[in-house]
Amino acid sequence: xxxxxxxxxxxxxxxxxxxxxxxxxxxxxxxxxxxxxxxxxxxxxxxxxxxxxxxxxxxxxxxxxxxxxxxxxxxxxxxxxxxxxxxxxxxxxxxxxxxxxxxxxxxxxxxxxxxxxxxxxxxxxxxxxxxxxxxxxxxxxxxxxxxxxxxxxxxxxxxxxxxxxxxxxxxxxxxxxxxxxxxxxxxxxxxxxxxxxxxxxxxxxxxxxxxxxxxxxxxxxxxxxxxxxxxxxxxxxxxxxxxxxxxxxxxxxxxxxxxxxxxxxxxxxxxxxxxxxxxxxxxxxxxxxxxxxxxxxxxx
Amino acid sequence: xxxxxxxxxxxxxxxxxxxxxxxxxxxxxxxxxxxxxxxxxxxxxxxxxxxxxxxxxxxxxxxxxxxxxxxxxxxxxxxxxxxxxxxxxxxxxxxxxxxxxxxxxxxxxxxxxxxxxxxxxxxxxxxxxxxxxxxxxxxxxxxxxxxxxxxxxxxxxxxxxxxxxxxxxxxxxxxxxxxxxxxxxxxxxxxxxxxxxxxxxxxxxxxxxxxxxxxxxxxxxxxxxxxxxxxxxxxxxxxxxxxxxxxxxxxxxxxxxxxxxxxxxxxxxx
Numbered sequence: 001x002x003x004x005x006x007x008x009x010x011x012x013x014x015x016x017x018x019x020x021x022x023x024x025x026x027x028x029x030x031x032x033x034x035x036x037x038x039x040x041x042x043x044x045x046x047x048x049x050x051x052x053x054x055x056x057x058x059x060x061x062x063x064x065x066x067x068x069x070x071x072x073x074x075x076x077x078x079x080x081x082x083x084x085x086x087x088x089x090x091x092x093x094x095x096x097x098x099x100x101x102x103x104x105x106x107x108x109x110x111x112x113x114x115x116x117x118x119x120x121x122x123x124x125x126x127x128x129x130x131x132x133x134x135x136x137x138x139x140x141x142x143x144x145x146x147x148x149x150x151x152x153x154x155x156x157x158x159x160x161x162x163x164x165x166x167x168x169x170x171x172x173x174x175x176x177x178x179x180x181x182x183x184x185x186x187x188x189x190x191x192x193x194x195x196x197x198x199x200x201x202x203x204x205x206x207x208x209x210x211x212x213x214x215x216x217x218x219x220x221x222x223x224x225x226x227x228x229x230x231x232x233x234x235x236x237x238x239x240x241x242x243x244x245x246x247x248x249x250x251x252x253x254x255x256x257x258x259x260x261x262x263x264x265x266x267x268x269x270x271x272x273x274x275x276x277x278x279x280x281x282x283x284x285x286x287x288x289x290x291x292x293x294x295x296x297x298x299x300x
Numbered sequence: 301x302x303x304x305x306x307x308x309x310x311x312x313x314x315x316x317x318x319x320x321x322x323x324x325x326x327x328x329x330x331x332x333x334x335x336x337x338x339x340x341x342x343x344x345x346x347x348x349x350x351x352x353x354x355x356x357x358x359x360x361x362x363x364x365x366x367x368x369x370x371x372x373x374x375x376x377x378x379x380x381x382x383x384x385x386x387x388x389x390x391x392x393x394x395x396x397x398x399x400x401x402x403x404x405x406x407x408x409x410x411x412x413x414x415x416x417x418x419x420x421x422x423x424x425x426x427x428x429x430x431x432x433x434x435x436x437x438x439x440x441x442x443x444x445x446x447x448x449x450x451x452x453x454x455x456x457x458x459x460x461x462x463x464x465x466x467x468x469x470x471x472x473x474x475x476x477x478x479x480x481x482x483x484x485x486x487x488x489x490x491x492x493x494x495x496x497x498x499x500x501x502x503x504x505x506x507x508x509x510x511x512x513x514x515x516x517x518x519x520x521x522x523x524x525x526x527x528x529x530x531x532x533x534x535x536x537x538x539x540x541x542x543x544x545x546x547x548x549x550x551x552x553x554x555x556x557x558x559x560x561x562x563x564x565x566x567x568x569x570x
Contacts, residue, residue: 011405014398018391019414019453025452026418046435074448092353099321100328106316115325117560123331124556128530131551133536136342139541141336173335176328183440185464192538195316205318213316234422234514241537251424251516258428258520268432271425278420278504 002234017113030275039269045261053263059273075253079273083225085164086232089171093179093228096172101183101220102213106189112188121190131241138166138242164246175231179224186220187213230278250274253285254256336553343546350541364547373532378517379443380528381511384450385458389504391451392458397492400466401474419456427452427520432519449521450511457510458503459536465499505560512556 035268037055039047062072104115116246122130137143138160145157155210199210206291216223248256250270275277343361347354365371395415399408418426430449439445473495477487515530522531529552536545 007403008405016399016413018395018459019411022414022417022455025430025433025448026426027414029433030421030425032424032432033429034318036369036432042431043438081493096324096328096385099318099324102320103325111497119332120505121557121560122336124560125507125553126337126515126533126549126556127513128515128537130335130532132545132549134341135537135541136338136351136546137335139351141349148352173331176332176485189468192316200354200455206459208316209318230420234424236424240383254424255516255520258431263430271428272421274422275425278422282420283541296361298470 006190015030033271037272038266039264039265041263043262052265055263055269058266059269062190071222073122075270078248078253079250081164081247082233082251083277084169085168085249086229086235089167089175089232090225090229092168092172093176097179097224098183101180102187102217104180105184105187116181116184119177119184123177127174127237128241130173131237134166134170134173134242135161138169148174161242162246164243164247166242167247167249170242171232171235174238175228175237178227181218182224183220186217190216226281226285229281233277234274245278304484339546340550340553343543343550345543350543350546360543360547362491364544364551367544369527369532370529370548373527373529375532376443376526377512377528378382380446383509384454384511385504385507387451388454388507389500392455392503392507393475393496393500395455396459396462397464397488401471401492402461405462415459416456418514419460423453423516426476427517430517431548440523442523446522446526448520448526449517450514453514453517454496454507456508460500461502461506462496465496465502469495509556542553 036047036052038051040050040052040054041047043217049110058071059075059276060071061069064070075167100119104112104119139145140159140161142161144160145154151158176278195208195214195296198212203211233249234251234254235249239247239252241248250273254267254270254274257263258269262268338383342350342353344356345352345354346357346359367504389443392415395411397417399412417446421429426449430452434440434445469492474487474491482490486559506551513530518526518528519531519534531547533545536542536548
C-alpha cells in the first residue's frame, strides 16, 4: 500500500509539470478559440460576446450587394489546394524518403551515422533560410533560369517562382527529414535474420518488401507520414514565400484573419477545421493496421 | 553486422538490397544540400544582386555585423531557445521515465496523448490559440511570452527520442541494479541516466532546432522588442532580396552546423 502510494506521488511529480504546462498553455487556448469561433468579430481586433454562426457560414457563403446569401467557393478552394498540396508532399516525401532511410539503415555503422548526421543538418538550418534558398534558385533571375539561358535552352526566363510547383518543392524540401528519420529508426531495428529466413523460403525481393519490410516498418512510415502531412497542411512559410502569398493555403488564411483582416472568429473557425482534418488523420493512424502491431508490443 | 558475412556466394543478390535505392539516396542529398551551397556562395557576392555574380568579397558581411537589429534579434533567439530547451527537455525526461518505466496506471494513455498534443496541433493553430489566450489574460511579459509558447510546443519533440531510447533499453540492467541493493536514486543515476543520455541529448538537440527555427508561433506571440532572427529574416525577404539575407542565413547555418557537430560528437561518446 505504502509502495503504491509512493509510486503515485512520484508519478505526479514526474508527469505533473509537463501535463500542467500543456493543459494551461495549449488546451485552454484551444478552448478559447473554439469559443471565439461562435462569436461575432470585432473590427478593431478581438471578439464581441454575441453568439453567432457567422464564422462558419462565411466559409461557404457570403452576402452579395443585395444582402442575399450566395455560395462562395473561394475559401473551399483554399482548403482543397491545401489538402492536395499536403497530400502530394506526403506522397513525394514517402517515395523519396523510404528508399533513402532504408539505404542508410543498411550501411555499415560508421557510414550510417555520418549519413544520418547529414540528414539532420538541414534540420538545424532555419526553415525560412531553407525556403529562401529556393527563391534564389527559382526566381526569374535565379540560378535555374540563368543556367537555362546560358546554355541556350531558353532565351527568356520561365516563371518558376510563385507557382503551386514551387510551393510543393518548398514543402518537400522542408519536411523530408521528418520522414527519413522515423523510417530509418524502424528499419535499423529490423532483424536481418528475418531477411535470410525469407530468402531461404524462396521469397523474392518484392515479397520480402511486401511481407517483411513494409509491415515491420509501417509504424515508422505512418509516423513519418503524419509528421509531414500535418505541418504541410497548415504550412505558412512555403506558400507565402514561394507562392508569393497569392496562392493561399489554410495556414496563411488563418494568419491573415488574426493579423490584417481582424476577423478572429473566422480565423478560429478555419483553425478548428484544420484541427478536424488533423484528428481524422490521427484516427486513420489509430485504426490503421500498423497500430495493431504496435499495441501488440505493448501488451506483450 | 556479422550477418552480412553469412551471405553465401550462391545468392544472386545481397539480401535486403534493392536496386535504385543508392542512387535515390545520392540525389536526395544533392537536393538537400545544393540550395544551401548556393545560398552560402552568394553571400560572398560583392554586387547588389543576390543571384547575379559580381565578384568575391566580404562587404555584405561587414554590413551585417554592424547591424544592431541583427545582433539584438540573435541574442533574443538564443535566450529563448536555451531556456525553452532546458525546461522542455527536463520535463520531457521525467514524463518519459514515468510513462515507460513505471507500472501501468489509470490515465496513462490520456497523459501520453496530452504530452503529444503540441505535436499534433498544427503550428498555425497553436500560434493563434496562444495569441488569443495571452491577449485574453493580458499577459505581456515580452520574451517570457515567447519562451512559454516555445517550451510548450517543444515538450513532445524532446519527449519522443527519450521515450524511444527508454523503450529500446534493456530494463533487466535496472532490475540487476536493484537486485544488487542499489536504491532507486542510485539505479537512476548510475544505470538509467547514462544509458538514457543519448536520448536526452538528441531530444535536447531536436528541441533546440525547433525553438530556434520557429517562425509562425513567434510571429504571432512576439511583441515589439521580441524580434528573433527568423522574424528579422522574414522582414528582410519581404522588403527585397539582397545578399545581406544570404550573409545572416550563412552565419546561422554555420552556427547550427557547428552546434550539431559538437552535440553529435558528445552523443557518440561512451
